[in-house]
Amino acid sequence: MKKILTIIAVSFAFLACSEDNDDNIIPAPSQVNVSFNFTHNWDNTLINSSNLTTEIVTNEHGEEMSMARIRYLVSRLELTHSNGQTYLFDGYKFTDLSDETTYNFTPENNTIPTGTYTLKFIWGFNETDNVDGAYADLNSASWNWPAMLGGGYHFLQFDGMYNVNTTAPAPFNYHNGTARVSTGVFEQNYAIIDLSTEIVISNNAVIEVKMNIAEFFKNPNTWDLNVLDTPLMPNYTAQKMMQENVSTVFSVGTVTQ
Amino acid sequence: MNGFLKYGVLVLFMATVFNCSDNKTDDGDYVSQPTPAPLNIPQIFSENILDPVIPIDNPQTIEGIALGKKLFFDPLLSGNQTQSCADCHSPQNAFTDNTRFSEGIDGIFGNRNSMPLFNLAWNYDEKFFWDGRVFSLEHQALEPVTNPIEMHNTWEVVVDRLTQHPEYPNMFSNAFGNGPITREKVTKAIAQFERTLISANSKFDRYLLGEAQLTPQELNGFNVFMDEERGDCFHCHGNPNNPLWTDNIFHNNGLDATFSDLGLGEVTGDPADNGKFKSPSLRNLAYSAPYMHDGRFNTLEEVINHYSEGLQNSPTIDPLMKKVDEGGVNLSDQDKADLKAFLLALSDPSFINNPDFQN
Numbered sequence: 001m002k003k004i005l006t007i008i009a010v011s012f013a014f015l016a017c018s019e020d021n022d023d024n025i026i027p028a029p030s031q032v033n034v035s036f037n038f039t040h041n042w043d044n045t046l047i048n049s050s051n052l053t054t055e056i057v058t059n060e061h062g063e064e065m066s067m068a069r070i071r072y073l074v075s076r077l078e079l080t081h082s083n084g085q086t087y088l089f090d091g092y093k094f095t096d097l098s099d100e101t102t103y104n105f106t107p108e109n110n111t112i113p114t115g116t117y118t119l120k121f122i123w124g125f126n127e128t129d130n131v132d133g134a135y136a137d138l139n140s141a142s143w144n145w146p147a148m149l150g151g152g153y154h155f156l157q158f159d160g161m162y163n164v165n166t167t168a169p170a171p172f173n174y175h176n177g178t179a180r181v182s183t184g185v186f187e188q189n190y191a192i193i194d195l196s197t198e199i200v201i202s203n204n205a206v207i208e209v210k211m212n213i214a215e216f217f218k219n220p221n222t223w224d225l226n227v228l229d230t231p232l233m234p235n236y237t238a239q240k241m242m243q244e245n246v247s248t249v250f251s252v253g254t255v256t257q
Numbered sequence: 258m259n260g261f262l263k264y265g266v267l268v269l270f271m272a273t274v275f276n277c278s279d280n281k282t283d284d285g286d287y288v289s290q291p292t293p294a295p296l297n298i299p300q301i302f303s304e305n306i307l308d309p310v311i312p313i314d315n316p317q318t319i320e321g322i323a324l325g326k327k328l329f330f331d332p333l334l335s336g337n338q339t340q341s342c343a344d345c346h347s348p349q350n351a352f353t354d355n356t357r358f359s360e361g362i363d364g365i366f367g368n369r370n371s372m373p374l375f376n377l378a379w380n381y382d383e384k385f386f387w388d389g390r391v392f393s394l395e396h397q398a399l400e401p402v403t404n405p406i407e408m409h410n411t412w413e414v415v416v417d418r419l420t421q422h423p424e425y426p427n428m429f430s431n432a433f434g435n436g437p438i439t440r441e442k443v444t445k446a447i448a449q450f451e452r453t454l455i456s457a458n459s460k461f462d463r464y465l466l467g468e469a470q471l472t473p474q475e476l477n478g479f480n481v482f483m484d485e486e487r488g489d490c491f492h493c494h495g496n497p498n499n500p501l502w503t504d505n506i507f508h509n510n511g512l513d514a515t516f517s518d519l520g521l522g523e524v525t526g527d528p529a530d531n532g533k534f535k536s537p538s539l540r541n542l543a544y545s546a547p548y549m550h551d552g553r554f555n556t557l558e559e560v561i562n563h564y565s566e567g568l569q570n571s572p573t574i575d576p577l578m579k580k581v582d583e584g585g586v587n588l589s590d591q592d593k594a595d596l597k598a599f600l601l602a603l604s605d606p607s608f609i610n611n612p613d614f615q616n
Contacts, residue, residue: 133498146483159576171576231485
């Protein structure tokens with residue numbers, strides 16, 4: 001009797017596990033899953049939730065500054081295979097530097113063939129996606145860009161203080177989104193980030209995307225916070241300079257697989 | 258073999274019994290299940306923001322809400338049975354009170370202004386109090402009952418009184434099944450009632466739904482609110498697409514140069530958080546004076562003057578506070594008056610008069 005019961009129990013256990021039992025004999029995969037991990041630095045210093053608000057950094061123009069809050073949006077991440085085939089991933093990625101759980105991005109559909117790729121994505125939302133109020137999660141994060149400035153969403157909210165080594169530190173609000181040309185006339189202000197670094201994917205992979213925050217103040221426009229600190233949202237020239245400067249902010253880091 | 262079959266049947270039977278034991282009450286008596294009462298989510302919320310937070314282990318039910326409401330208005334919860342939650346959270350005042358600090362049952366005043374209660378299920382991070390020190394509404398409700406300068410009671414006494422009461426034991430069984438009354442059941446019921454306190458029917462809500470017109474003054478006030486060069490209130494206090502009118506996040510909005518109340522800093526122990534308090538919702542300001550964590554401002558004029566020319570610098574002041582050396586952006590008198598008119602359009606008379614929320 002006991003024996004029979006044991007057999008039943010064993011076969012039950014066996015049946016229950018049989019679904020995921022065939023991983024002994026895997027051929028090299030031809031289809032793999034990719035995800036992205038965004039990391040942040042100020043030149044060579046890694047910035048994360050633990051040092052974001054404590055790190056004192058010096059920008060290209062020479063002001064010492066501290067960072068209170070950095071949140072940003074990227075969308076339409078796309079990998080282009082060396083054979084020309086493109087893989088566009090669904091969704092958008094909203095990152096809050098004070099919350100490390102937002103650093104990762106795993107698209108729902110993330111299966112691609114192995115091979116050599118380059119990465120491309122949109123800074124902010126393009127015209128099609130930047131629909132005022134369209135995304136409940138972004139609305140709940142108060143990520144909206146005022147209708148009087150063209151509506152839609154912020155691409156970047158970067159708040160902090162500069163001249164922190166003087167007796168008169170002052171705030172800056174480096175916020176980027178749609179540019180207002182004049183009352184009621186708006187200009188798209190997203191950027192296409194096209195990174196030429198070759199990414200060799202041979203297995204399931206996590207692709208690191210690095211953001212160098214210092215670049216917002218560097219290239220091609222050396223940013224003088226004493227002139228452009230706040231308010232910048234309604235300032236057309238400042239908005240266009242941000243769009244230019246973001247082009248060197250991102251790079252491909254390590255690929256873990 | 259016959260014996261084996263019998264055994265097998267027995268095993269099967271027992272498995273079934275175990276599986277279904279969830280549906281049975283502790284002592285096996287049959288008790289009718291409470292009736293689900295999902296929150297009625299207003300259109301202005303469902304169309305714009307994420308769903309409210311309802312804990313899996315405390316679903317909204319008709320019986321739970323009714324019990325929570327009775328408890329909320331019942332002075333039995335306090336030590337000498339003179340004070341209910343509603344004494345400091347009165348429906349007429351959008352569930353806060355109209356004094357700067359609130360008096361507990363022993364005549365002692367606290368050092369914080371009572372908070373209005375509405376749309377609490379949309380506080381996604383579930384950090385409650387001015388300094389966010391308590392997680393979840395269920396846990397929050399444990400605090401005032403035993404707070405020595407508030408209701409100054411013990412949970413043993415509360416549970417004992419409820420158990421001896423002519424009506425409560427039945428209400429508890431209807432809401433949570435049989436078994437003893439516990440503090441967890443008390444706070445679950447109160448939290449259910451609190452989650453029903455939804456306010457989404459202000460003039461501005463109806464304007465957004467195309468059902469009301471704003472005056473030119475209110476419209477200009479709204480523009481001041483949304484304009485980074487003038488009010489720039491929307492980075493912390495919501496916008497038409499985030500109609501909670503708060504971010505539920507902690508900021509130092511420049512009230513003081515030095516802090517007698519550390520706020521969030523007291524909770525996290527991080528000096529970088531000193532002087533930070535939770536941004537309150539700007540709904541129902543018409544009923545919730547005085548304002549700020551210490552109720553220092555009696556009128557909206559005083560609040561607006563603070564942001565316009567009264568800002569105090571300190572190491573943790575939020576960088577969204579501009580021209581601090583000049584006290585603020587110095588709004589024109591017209592913009593100030595219009596901003597106030599807009600703020601008042603966020604008040605919702607149907608909320609304070611809702612018969613479901615009265616004692």
